[in-house]
Amino acid sequence: MKICKTIADMRAASRAARHSEKRLGFVPTMGALHEGHLSLVRAAKAKCDVVAVSIFVNPLQFGPGEDLAKYPRTFEPDRELLEKEDVDTLFAPTPEEMYPARAVTYVTVEGLGEKLCGRSRPGHFRGVTTVVAKLFHIVEPDMAFFGQKDAAQATIVRRMVRDLNLPVEIVVCPIVREPDGLATSSRNAYLNPQDRKSALALNRALSEVKSRFDQGERNASSLIATGKQMLTREIGVHPDYLEIVDPATLDPVREVTSSALVAVAAFVGKTRLIDNILLNP
Numbered sequence: 001m002k003i004c005k006t007i008a009d010m011r012a013a014s015r016a017a018r019h020s021e022k023r024l025g026f027v028p029t030m031g032a033l034h035e036g037h038l039s040l041v042r043a044a045k046a047k048c049d050v051v052a053v054s055i056f057v058n059p060l061q062f063g064p065g066e067d068l069a070k071y072p073r074t075f076e077p078d079r080e081l082l083e084k085e086d087v088d089t090l091f092a093p094t095p096e097e098m099y100p101a102r103a104v105t106y107v108t109v110e111g112l113g114e115k116l117c118g119r120s121r122p123g124h125f126r127g128v129t130t131v132v133a134k135l136f137h138i139v140e141p142d143m144a145f146f147g148q149k150d151a152a153q154a155t156i157v158r159r160m161v162r163d164l165n166l167p168v169e170i171v172v173c174p175i176v177r178e179p180d181g182l183a184t185s186s187r188n189a190y191l192n193p194q195d196r197k198s199a200l201a202l203n204r205a206l207s208e209v210k211s212r213f214d215q216g217e218r219n220a221s222s223l224i225a226t227g228k229q230m231l232t233r234e235i236g237v238h239p240d241y242l243e244i245v246d247p248a249t250l251d252p253v254r255e256v257t258s259s260a261l262v263a264v265a266a267f268v269g270k271t272r273l274i275d276n277i278l279l280n281p
Contacts, residue, residue, distance in 0.1 A: 001083050003090045007098075007138050010091045013052070014140050017088075022049035026141030026168075028132060031055040032072035032186035033081050036176040040145040041085045043173050052089040052139055053082055059095055060106075061127030072189050091139065098134060107133045109156045109163070115250040116152040116263055117274065120240050128153055129160050136161075136168055143169045147176075149183050151261055151276045152250060175275075177203070183275045194236065195269040201234035202264050202275040205242065209262050213279050218256045220244040231266060240265040240272065247278065257281060 004010040017024045025048030027040045044051045055078055062068035075092065082090055106126050112118075113125035136144065146154045154172045161170055176184045181203040182196075191199055205227040212226050227242045245252055247261040256279050263276040 001079075001087050001090055003079070003092060005092060005094070005097070007093065010052075010089070010093075010138050011140075013089045014138075017050045018140070023143070024048060024139070024141045025051045026135070026139050026144045027051070027053045028135050028144065028146075029053060029055055030057045030071065030186065031078050032074050032189065033078045034176075034184045034186060034188075036147050036149065036184035038081065038085060039176050040147060040173055041082070041087060043171065044143065044145045045086070047171070048143055050088045051086075052091060052141065053087050054091040054093075054135055054139070056091075056093055056098065056131070056135075058098075058127060058131040060099075060130055061124050063121050063123060066121070067187075067190075072186055091135075098131070106130045107160060107164075109160050112152075112156045112159055112250055116241065116243065116245070117265060118152070120265065125153070125156050129156060132157055133160065133164070133166075136166055141168050143171055145171045145173060147174075148172050149175045149185070149275065151247070151263060155247060155250060181207075183273075185273060187271050187273060190271040191268065195271065198234050198236045199268045199271075199273055201231050201237045201268075202266055202273060205230035205264060206262055206275060206277045209244075210277055210279065213256065218281075220253050220256060220260075223256070223262070227262070227264065231264070236269055238267040240267065244279075 002013055025044030027044055029037050057071050059068055107129040108126050109129055118125045158170050182199055208230045209223050209227040212223055217223055224242055231237055231239045242264045245261050253260050260279045261276055265274045
């Protein structure tokens with residue numbers, strides 16, 4: 001596996017793949033890799049000839065008082081995992097490499113970046129779309145792989161790609177869960193044993209919403225109330241939001257008459273976790 005620390009080295013590796021007419025798949029990550037990330041790598045390998053993965057803890061997507069400083073950085077274990085998966089190239093730049101001094105240019109997806117996590121974390125999605133646009137420009141992949149757990153992020157990246165005519169296909173892969181149902185996340189490492197148990201409330205809330213939906217309930221307000229009731233039963237869980245939205249626009253829906261995204265975010269202790277499911281009539 002080739003490790004690229006600079007933009008120039010990453011571009012050279014991508015150029016070599018293109019000159020060989022190989023299909024390049026790309027998995028952007030912030031490291032602290034888990035089975036969810038590895039599922040994206042395997043999907044990329046199944047669809048592409050060459051796979052590149054980035055590890056970059058992006059400062060632009062963290063707000064004041066968030067966990068940028070303590071976000072897990074586990075480069076050596078991550079490198080070993082990626083080598084075992086036969087990844088071809090690892091791009092691991094520094095913030096100074098990615099962001100020139102006094103940089104003032106950002107990529108903003110108006111009307112989408114302020115919804116769901118964007119409402120709770122102002123500027124978060126601007127940071128995401130800016131770094132993803134830069135990574136796409138540097139790596140120039142044919143396909144890029146994202147997880148369904150970050151559903152709003154995937155929707156926003158898709159819109160950015162469409163609006164800017166970027167020549168990359170976005171592939172969204174299913175959520176990977178622990179055996180007890182908790183969605184895999186790098187932030188799960190923050191959870192103490194009690195918080196880890198309490199965190200299951202997110203998946204239970206989503207499961208209860210789906211159960212009510214499967215029984216015929218279509219009113220979004222009623223379904224949301226069901227989910228919130230499940231969340232608030234658990235001590236130590238403080239809901240941020242639970243919404244039912246159109247997966248393409250992230251706008252709230254009143255009646256679930258077509259595919260809808262049920263998205264939840266909650267603080268478990270001091271750790272903010274997200275999860276979601278899709279409802280399909």
